[in-house]
Amino acid sequence: MSSSSRNSCRRSSPALALLLLLGLGCARGERGSVVEFWALGREGEHVRALVPAFEARHPGVTVRVQQIPWSAAHEKLLTAFVGDALPDVIQLGNTWIPEFAALGALEPLEPWLAKTPGLDMRDFFAGVLDAAVIDGATLALPWYADTRLLFYRSDWFAPGLPGTWAAWLAEAERVQARLGPGQHALLLPLGEWEVPVILALQHGAELLRDGGSRGNFASPAFRASFAFYLSLFERGLAPQTGVAQLANLHQDFAGGAFGALVTGPWNLREFAARLPAAMQAKWSTAPLPAALGVGPGVSLAGGASLALVARSERKEAAWAWMAFLAGPAQQAEFHRLSGDLPARRSAWDDAALAAPRVAAFRTQLAHAVATPKLPEWERIASRIAWHAEAAVREGRDLDAVLAALDRDADQVLEKRRWLLSKRAGPP
Amino acid sequence: MKRRWLSALTLGALVALAVFSLAPLLWMVSVSLMPAGEATAAPPRLLPSAPTLAHYEALFSRLPLARAFANSLLLASAATALGLLTNSAAGYAFAKLRFRGRDALSRALLAALVIPGQVAMLPLFLLVKELGLVNTYAGVLVPSLASIFGIFLVRQYVLAIPDALLDAARLDGAGELRVFTAVVLPLCRPVLVTLGTFTFLGAWNDFLWPLVVLSDEALQPLPVALASLLGEHAPDVEILMAGSVLTVLPVVVLFVALQRHYLRGILAGSLRG
């Protein structure tokens, strides 16, 4: 090679060197004992207030909180896992725990729990804790709890609602009879899966069969619950309003468009903030009625948990932070900051959680059950919502709908079936 | 008379279009200066009652936008420098240096222009991960190392340089590198400014790739930081507008200063078609 072309070849090496420098110099390196924590949504802001107390208790450890908006959370977490860029502790929605468990991203917590005798796992609500236990291993520590129950107008429905659906519906029919056109006793937005699934759980239905590898939606229990769900619309107790058409829920509630809805704890603060003063004394909460037996009925155990990332290099410090947040005093404090419900029973003894509207959640959480713990659950849930909406709006034949739902679920679970047959146990 | 009336009408229409183009941007600036909560108040305000820089201060102190601004500056500058190096060299080679397979490669590159960038994105992320460049500046810069558009922009321009100039330099004993640096590059200054402006603007405004590659908020450029800000502070209009102003102002200034070159680049690209 002549010298000039060798020179021109060497021209590109400064560019490569620059590239390498940027890559190496700016890659994440060791930073001493700094615990990196990703919090989702507004919780990120609120949890920052708890950091000073933790750092005072653990000198030499700093906590760096990064706030990730909920809308981008799932993809950021997964992309970070693939890119090996996860922090030390992550907040996970409970329905995401099975997915991250399947990835092997989470550190089993049993050894750490053994080292922390002060942390009594029985103090957590059973349903909420169950969501964090996959195949017998505890993979996350419940942080705050979430469930669904009835918010209703106490000027339409008498307080102290009956504990069974049969009795409750009789009451609802009486209310509906007094209402005008465009008004309904109940609001069950179409396009949400929570209510059909809650009703199924209340009827004792197993949503999936064969080790969670096939849909079980044609079973008698699910069929009964789905028929019951559809009947609420057919009887005119609930309007055919989709989630996308809810312009202003609180305005509609105050204006008398509906008298009750099944929703979660965030609406405690929302109702208090957004309803007009005249309405403030006229709403209340109550645990769900039961479909079988006497009340309260079962609801979903949701919420968020804290997980220790398996590839973290600062597990001692990370676990200290997690255990700190799980302490009853911190749980109560976090409730005061954020309005989120504590996942620990003993934290509920705090005065802030004594109000009757909040206390209904305590009762409900004691009767809360986790959704099927599979990575594919959210996709199946969205199919349930889709079919439920189609069935309500188009009045389709019940068995045809359930068969279609089974087909969809089977298709979503196809890979899981294949993996299960390939290996000894579930992935 | 009719002519004057038509003239006024034309001017009026031009001004109306200008208002259409500028109104959202002017509103953005106005709201960014409003006291908190004023933008959502009941009687609508177009102008701030008491202009304040409080939101800009908040962006730099409480929120990490100063860091994001620095990241954007670093990434856009690096992308421009790297892009100019590789694209100018390749453009010159395609124009003036006959090498084996040049024409076939040229046709292949033109054909590749049709492929949307998003097709490559997913496997590119996996590749970047294998190289250990996820969550690094280098990972963000990887797709902008070379651009087919840039190569052809330079090539088009260099084609017009007379071969005689290059041959004269060679006869004087200059090596190929010297021919490039001493003869070609100085003549290419206009197209280099155009390409540089294009690359800088494109890199500054890049959103999807940095969103995917960077998980650490300390490394994120302005568009990604702004989207995060939106996720967390959706009701705080004034702060979001301040963030938007911060993101938009540098490129607007750069464009106004270098518009001649930038527009020339667009036209060069279009005239090829």
Add this chain to the structure above:
Amino acid sequence: MAALEARGSPLDERTQRAGLCFAAPALAAIAVFFVLPVAAALLLSLTDFDIYAVADPASLRFVGLANYARLLADPSFWNALGNTLYFAAVGGTLSVAASLGGALLLEAPLARARGFFRTVYFLPVVTTLVAVAIVWRFLYHPRIGLLNRALDALGLPAVDWLGDPAWAMPAIIGLAVWKNFGWNLVIFAAGLQAIPAQLYEAARLDGASGWQQLRHVTLPMLLPTTSFVVLMTAIGSLQLFAEPYVMTQGGPGDATRSLVLLMYEQGFRWWNLGFAAAIAFVLFAIVAAATWVGRRVFAVERTV
């Protein structure tokens, strides 16, 4: 070719090597960071790469065209395709028409301060899309947005621009038309400038009115430019992503979920990479088809 570069001469060999060396960095970057991933995407689309494969590569299966078959049977794909085509057709047409109108206005003999107006019209183009999408999100706000306040002032009912499935895509089209107005305008303006004045003279002498001049001189002469603009706008529209990502996240319902947004969600949110790669290649096929059709219809020749 200069005598200095006669084939086989030492100088020719030198320029050969120099050419390869100069082009090598760019070509290497394009090969490694573009061509290779595109080829990999094609391969990925033939597998069932998903979250399980991320954890355990052994669970990857070659499934041939199953992803494509699944795509064609998936209502969410057809919805995304429909949304994208709706955006490209309506938004693209509006955008081209508006820019052409603006260019005609700017290049009209009676226009003044052309340079100033051109700069102003071009400003939205260089702004960061995320930043202006946030601004427009607030302009579209049902209660406090300027648009609804204007409607209110005119006595018209308020529209929930981003919350009503019927209005969400038009709202996004509005943003896109506003943002790209200047880009196409500049190209059209250059095309208009290139039309020889004699043609207009001749038409005027023949007694042609303004409208007739437009139809018989301007538009035919502008055809190459128009075809280029239409093609580029169409291809750009098919890649719709950032506007729905920032403003509506594909909502309300699925009204603004575009193909690239669907691909992003499947790929990066759920890590169904096989499925997402199939979407990407379908998009590529559509873009390639549009380019091919565009070239045939307008007979634009590309010279290498």
